[in-house]
Amino acid sequence: QQQVKQSPQSLIVQKGGISIINCAYENTAFDYFPWYQQFPGKGPALLIAIRPDVSEKKEGRFTISFNKSAKQFSLHIMDSQPGDSATYFCAASMRGYQKVTFGTGTKLQVIP
Amino acid sequence: GAGVSQSPSNKVTEKGKDVELRCDPISGHTALYWYRQSLGQGLEFLIYFQGNSAPDKSGLPSDRFSAERTGGSVSTLTIQRTQQEDSAVYLCASSPGLALYEQYFGPGTRLTVT
Numbered sequence: 001q002q003q004v005k006q007s008p009q010s011l012i013v014q015k016g017g018i019s020i021i022n023c024a025y026e027n028t029a030f031d032y033f034p035w036y037q038q039f040p041g042k043g044p045a046l047l048i049a050i051r052p053d054v055s056e057k058k059e060g061r062f063t064i065s066f067n068k069s070a071k072q073f074s075l076h077i078m079d080s081q082p083g084d085s086a087t088y089f090c091a092a093s094m095r096g097y098q099k100v101t102f103g104t105g106t107k108l109q110v111i112p
Numbered sequence: 113g114a115g116v117s118q119s120p121s122n123k124v125t126e127k128g129k130d131v132e133l134r135c136d137p138i139s140g141h142t143a144l145y146w147y148r149q150s151l152g153q154g155l156e157f158l159i160y161f162q163g164n165s166a167p168d169k170s171g172l173p174s175d176r177f178s179a180e181r182t183g184g185s186v187s188t189l190t191i192q193r194t195q196q197e198d199s200a201v202y203l204c205a206s207s208p209g210l211a212l213y214e215q216y217f218g219p220g221t222r223l224t225v226t
Contacts, residue, residue, distance in 0.1 A: 101157075
């Protein structure tokens with residue numbers, strides 16, 4: 001019940017296209033959903049995060065869409081650029097429970 | 113200010129040897145996490161500290177793994193009698209407090225057991 005399922009495992013998108021990564025969870029007690037971006041040889045870094053009281057959050061070219069009833073959330077990268085090529089992890093956590101549960105990651109490659 | 117630092121950045125050791133991996137969190141961050149990331153894989157939670165105590169040790173793969181944190185700051189992850197399957201990148205992260213805060217990750221220690 002603590003799992004966060006992430007798909008796809010890998011994704012190839014052309015420059016200028018839209019990259020979409022999906023995550024699903026079971027535990028309705030989760031109340032914080034961050035996305036992390038990891039470049040090769042680096043640690044993950046927070047990209048954007050959402051709480052379940054909103055259905056969408058946008059920061060620049062990155063948007064999180066959140067569907068509370070379906071227990072799903074997704075990351076959309078608009079106008080994808082080669083510099084966006086990285087591994088993306090969704091995650092979930094809940095108040096009073098210190099551990100953050102990470103998805104399995106999506107390796108994104110944006111080709112020119 | 114300085115981010116999370118980890119040392120060494122790379123460690124090659126022989127099977128059966130003990131290794132110590134160090135994490136210096138961001139000053140003032142009370143929570144500290146250790147994760148393991150095998151090649152091309154996700155983040156495997158190992159252990160979490162709140163202050164100097166570790167309420168959740170459930171992620172440690174075996175009793176060869178241990179961790180401590182002193183002074184609410186530096187943490188050391190120790191692997192005894194290393195095995196080849198221990199080869200991975202070990203990541204440390206710190207956060208200001210509860211899990212609802214952003215985790216700041218260090219660059220990791222790449223451990224290779226030969």
